[in-house]
Amino acid sequence: MTRKLNRLSLIKLFFSALIPFTIGLFTVITTIQQQKFSSAQREQDKQDALLSRKQSDLHAENLHKEKVYETYLDDVSELFxxxxxxxxxxxxxxxxxxxxxxxxxxxxxxxxxxxxxxxLIYHSPEKAISSLLKVNEADFNGVNFRGTVDATCSFNYLYLHHVYLSKASFINCFIDRSNFSYSIMYKIDFTRTRFFRTSFRFAALNQADFSQGTFFEMDFVGASLVECNFTGVRWITQYMDFIGTNLTGAIISDQLLKRMKLHNSILPNGTWGPIVRKNLVVNGDAEQNDSLTNNTHPTGWTVSVPGRLSSIAYNSQNSTTGYGKYHFRVTPSYSLKLAVSMAQNISFDEFILLITAGMARYNVSIDYQCSGNQYGYMQLTFFDMNGLKYEPVYRETKSKMQIERLKLSNQFNREMHKVQLKVGFIRNLTYDDTSTYNEENYCIADNIQFFITKLN
Incomplete structure (x- = not known):
């Protein structure tokens, strides 16, 4: 009997304790849930406030950009x-x-x-380039033009020299007589665009997409076309200028490659195409004036003292085998007292890729024949693409009466873009002989050459 009473007491005690425990547990759970809800509510309030602030900032930013654009239109229209x-x-x-x-x-x-x-960027033939707006380094990255049935995309005489157009697009457009030279155009999309008489000289077009496009009389000289896509491109002309271009990894058919002028270029497989060997000097042999007996304005040359240098026919006294009919010398009627020179600027456009790759060498030579108190010299002054000069390279004759070939040869600096070649005639005061007749004191120059070769 006593044992039964003890069990009953324990059971009553258990249930009497269970009720407050359940209530307490419920209270704890409810409190935790309320805290979680409150925390979630606070986080949501933060997100709502952040979103509202972002929307407000975007709205303010959009208003600012619209204000900048409207102010620009008003200011430029007034100036224009x-x-x-x-x-x-x-x-x-x-x-x-x-x-x-x-x-x-x-x-x-x-x-x-x-x-x-x-x-302002429309370069028609009758407009001087000085009347155009220089947009060099203008940021047009990402702009998107697309021709559709409802809205055509057409540009004639568009002048965008040296601008930024990376990740931009001109899709299904018509572009004629336009200029994109020297522009930075990485990953630009020209899909299905028709190009006529347009220049991409020295443009950076890495990974550009020209697929399904049309080309007519295009100029890609010196352009970087690394990994470009030319799939399905149609060429109207028989051949296309790709001289000095980098086509590494480009997607292009063998049929199109055969129709490209690829001198001094890197082919899609990474090898070099044929390197052109030609004399870059214009009228280096004085033969372009052979219709005149005494031409004081030699074709291709700028004379320091007009009329003081001439292209003259050889005679029995100075005739030389292996040359043409004419040579350069000081005009006979002019008494040389100091120095006279003629100069020619030579561009390396077709060889820039070879030069920037550090694989080019120049070879310059002039044949002189001097007598009496005159001697000759040549001077090379190189320039980079910004017009900055390098230290001039100079060489002068040493012998008299004999034919002497002055030579200069060296590897190019990678930044060189052009050179001024100066050919000069100087009176040698050290050996001046006043008793010698003027006609016996002269230098003749001929066979002036400037070649660029590829290093092995």
Whole structure:
């Protein structure tokens, strides 16, 4: 009997304790749930506030960009109606570059169209290039033009020299007589676009897509076409200028490759195409004036003292086998007291890829024959693409009466883009002989050559 009472007491005790325990447990669970809900609510409030702030910032940013664009249109329109002077164009250029840095892609597109419609970047044949807006380094990255059934995409005489157009697109467009030279155009999309008489000289077009396009009289000299896509491209002309281009990894058919002028270029498989060997000097043999007996304005040359240098026919006294009919010398009627020279600027456009790859060498030579108190010299002054000069390279004759070939040869610096070749005639005061007749004191120069070769 006692044992039964003890069990009953324990059972009563258990149930009496279970009720407050259950209530306490419920209270704890409810409290935790409320805390979680409150925490979630606070987090949601934060997210809502952040989203609202972002929307507000985007709205403010959009208003700012719209204000920048509208102000630009008003300012440029006002400047443009005044005149088209150099000072005005400089002001428009400054406003253009500053505004582009603050605009989104869509407004950049409209700004480009505004410049084009205003003919500031429209280079028609009757317009001097000085009347165009210099848009060098303008940021048009990402702009998108697409021709559709409802809206055509057409540009004639578009002038976008040295601009940024990476990841931009001109899809299914018509582009004629336009200039994209020196522009940075990585991953640009030209799918199904028809090009006529357009220049991409020295443009950076790595991974550009020209697939299903049409080419007519195009200029790609010096362009970087690494991994470009030319799938399905149709060429109207028989041959196309791809001289000095880098086609490494380009997608292009063998049939098209055979129709490309690939001198001094890197082929899609990474090997070099044929290297052109030609004399870059214009009229280096004086023969381009053979219709005249005494031409004081040699073709291709700028004379330091006009009329003082001539291309003259050889005579029995100075005739030399192996040369043509004519040579260069100081004009006979001119008494040389100091120095006279003729100069020619030589561009390396077709060899830039070879030069920048560090694989080019120049070889220059002039044949002189000097007598009396005169001697000859040559001087090379190289320039980089920005017009900065290198230290001139100089060489002068040593012998008299005999034919002497002056030579200069060296590897190119990778930054060299052009050279001024100067050919000079100087009176040698050290050995001056006043008793010698003037006609016996002279130098003749002939066979002037400048070659670029590939290093092995």
């Amino acid at each position: 109606t005044m005149n088209n002077s150099k000072d005005t164009l400089m002001k428009i250029r400054a406003k253009t570059l500053a505004s582009l840095r603050q605009l989104d892609i869509e407004r950049k597109k409209h700004l480009l169209l505004f410049l084009y419609d205003s003919e």
